Amino acid sequence: MVKKILIGLVVTALITLVALPLLAQQEEIRVIYDEGQAQATIKSLTFQGTNFIYLKEMVNLFRLDLKWDAITKKVTLTSGPDQVIFFVGSPQIMVNDKIKRLIQPPRFSNGAILLPIEFLSEILDGVLRAKIDWDPKTRILKVNGGRLNIRELRHSSYLDSTRIVIDLLRPLSYRVRKDIPAQITIDIYGGEGNPGQLSLEINDGRVKNIQAFQLPNATQVVVRLIQDLPYKTFILKNPHRIVLDINPPQKRLGYKITTIVIDPGHGGKDPGAIGKGETREKDVVLAIAKELKRLISERLGIRVVLTRTGDYFIPLKERTAIANNEGADLFISIHTNAALGRARGGGFETYFHSLALTENAKAVARFENAVIKLEKGGRGKSMSQAEFILWDMAHNTYLNESSELAILVQEELDKKLRIRNRKVDQASFYVLSGANMPSILTEVAFISNPREESMLRRPDFQKRIAEGLYNAIVLYKRSYEKSMGLAISEQ
Secondary structure, eight states: OHHHHHHHHHHHHHHHOOBOOTTOEEEEEEEEEGGGTEEEEEEEEEETTEEEEEHHHHHHHHTOEEEEETTTTEEEEEETTEEEEEETTOOEEEETTEEEEOSSOOEEETTEEEEETHHIIIIIHHHHTEEEEEETTTTEEEEEEOSOOEEEEEEEEOSSOEEEEEEESSOOOEEEEOSSTTEEEEEEETOOOOTTTTOEEOOSSSEEEEEEEEOSSEEEEEEEESSOOOEEEEEETTTTEEEEEESOOOOOTTOOOOEEEEEEOOBTTBOOOBOTTOOBHHHHHHHHHHHHHHHHHHHTOOEEEESOSSSOOOOHHHHHHHHHHTTOSEEEEEEEEOOOTTOOOOOEEEEEESOOOSHHHHHHHHHHHGGGGGSTTOOOOOHHHHHHHHHHHSOGGGHHHHHHHHHHHHHHHHHHOOSOEEEEEEEOOGGGTTOSSOEEEEEEEETTSHHHHHHHTSHHHHHHHHHHHHHHHHHHHHHHHHHTTOOOOOO
16 A cells, blocks of 8 residues: 555656746745744745745754655655655655645755745644744744754864763753763653764764664663763753763863963955955954064063964864964964944954853854855854854863953953953854863954054054053963962063
8 A cells, every 4th residue: 555655656746846946035944942942043945935945954953864765756754653755746745654745845956855844834743743833924933842852962072082962952851870981871861862863983082982772761872982081961051951071171270371372363265354445354463463472472481372373274173273282371362353234333352252142242253153164174054053063062161261361351452442342252153162271262443444444454553452462461370370379470
């Protein structure tokens, strides 16, 4: 019986197989899970009043298993015991052993498969045991409940440690145990996930692999290590995540500040922001960084490393990697700000690495993170998703120290610059993620503001910025070393 149904679907698909025209309008859809517990953004195409979503984005969104037969154009989606089968071009969908029919069939567009958005509410809500509501006016897709409450498992490998993050749709209790050496087991009670998508081969020198199992009342995640190593776990909220750090970094207490890495933003093929007078951010910040290095080296006599000394491109991740490899005690990334559209903006502000809480902070992070598109293999993920990922990737060990340094920088720049003080803020920056030391990013003025662009071009203004940054470093160094009970050298 099932075989006859499938043959009928193939015939229908071959008759109606049609590609969406190139003139279809592309827009974004905001996805909200469980009344705001988590959010995401997906792309859509609108054609003749019907919204279509990309199959691959839907599969990633709901953590489905996907099988594709290029010859018959057959798509098979699996979630737990449930299976959905359809053919591109056919409006008929087989859900387990029942046939449902869509108003519009799945279609091709530029080699990608798209589904009418009714596929979610008419087909997937039953499969996922979720309530899925689509509001075409606000372009918001609401997903409440559902079988799968463990969305994703991901990891980041650093120089000396590995971070594993388990994304949850809602708070779940869990237990961590180490029954045998070199193996850590996390039992997530009431958890339901896709074991295949929660299992990873890592082999980064610390973690061998991660394997997930779906038990009757829990999801079990087994982390196998290369050798026995220390670990710690904790919960992060908004969104909810279980974090496991393997061989977590330790604060280096009782040390003097002997090495500082200064990062002039952008460079090479990435000019950064450009003012109306053609002033390039990459040139201004390099001049400031060189002057700051001179002040620190001559007056403090401590080692200073620039991430770049000329006009060339350095990927964002390599910048903090330089700081980590150089054993830096501080990392300072220097930038100029820019306002979008006709807005001029103005002033200076300093950030430490944390989840962005304001729209302005999110906008600044989106601009600075956009350079990822210029990197080799860079895909330019949407920042709404990347901001959450970056928050997890960052080592929070030096969060307090970073915020203290940011406050001092802002106070000292305020004494030197006669422009607006925009205060200290927090946001997720690629360039600060993974830094194993206190780190900040400072936006010293708005290059998009004609008055401030003119000031940024002047060597005397650049020196005033460098002086303010230098004074903040001196105060931070003095305060930190005093708190550690170390002898304070005269500065």
